Amino acid sequence: MPPFLYIFLGALAVVSALGVIIQRNPIHSLLALIATLMTVAILFIGEDAVVVGFLQIIVYAGAIMVLFLFVIWLLNLQVETGPTGHLALKLFGSLAAALLVTELFFILAPPHLQVKFTHEPVGYGSLASLAGTLFTDYLVAFEVTSVLLLAAVVGSVALARRLPGTDDPRAARKIAS
């Protein structure tokens, strides 16, 4: 990946990540988040993680973000909300984030983090090498993940469904008013 492309993508990622937390409308936050995820996916591809980069686009920007969009529309939240939160909270949050960045710079900067540079083996990042690692070293974790997904599906359906016999409080309130 040429350096100017890294600078461009990095700036784009930071700006759109800021957009996520600055926009007042949740839909705009979501669009900024999709832009961030796309940019990070391109960075993945630039780092020779081609399969994971495309998975990021398909799974994150495709599936999970559509789920968010669906919930925002279902709950009718696409209205502009006024400024929320206290000024002290915003100051504290910004200060905490700035401190965190400084701390992470100190932790991650050389010479603490001297990774021995090795040449990537042939076929690094390909589907075959990913699957080879996934289905040998991480086979147990992979199988456990399927149980996790099943539990998540059952759990989310159980959480979001309306119990039979209980009235919808919103409908009841609408009738009462």
Add this chain to the structure above:
Amino acid sequence: MIPLTYMMSLSAIIFAIGVAGVIIRRNILVMFMSIELMLNAVNLAFIAIGSRLGSMDGQVIVFFVMTVAAAEAAVGLGIIISIFRNRETVHADDLTLMRW
């Protein structure tokens, strides 16, 4: 190849923006999006270090993080829908039942 420090710095910045979002914003959905932002920052660090070590482990862990994020999004949005149905709010400050 881009120096490792640059990639880690970008990852740190995006992570901190996610932390700030969770602290500052009071909309549960936007707080949730900030959590996704943090997960992605960590994924970026995994990919960067993995490609410099020539090891596939980083990419496999990113794969697992994505799976867990999908499960988390499904359950979390189910909880948000449930809260909204009962309380008609997605504002975190309005939910004070378990606060002292």
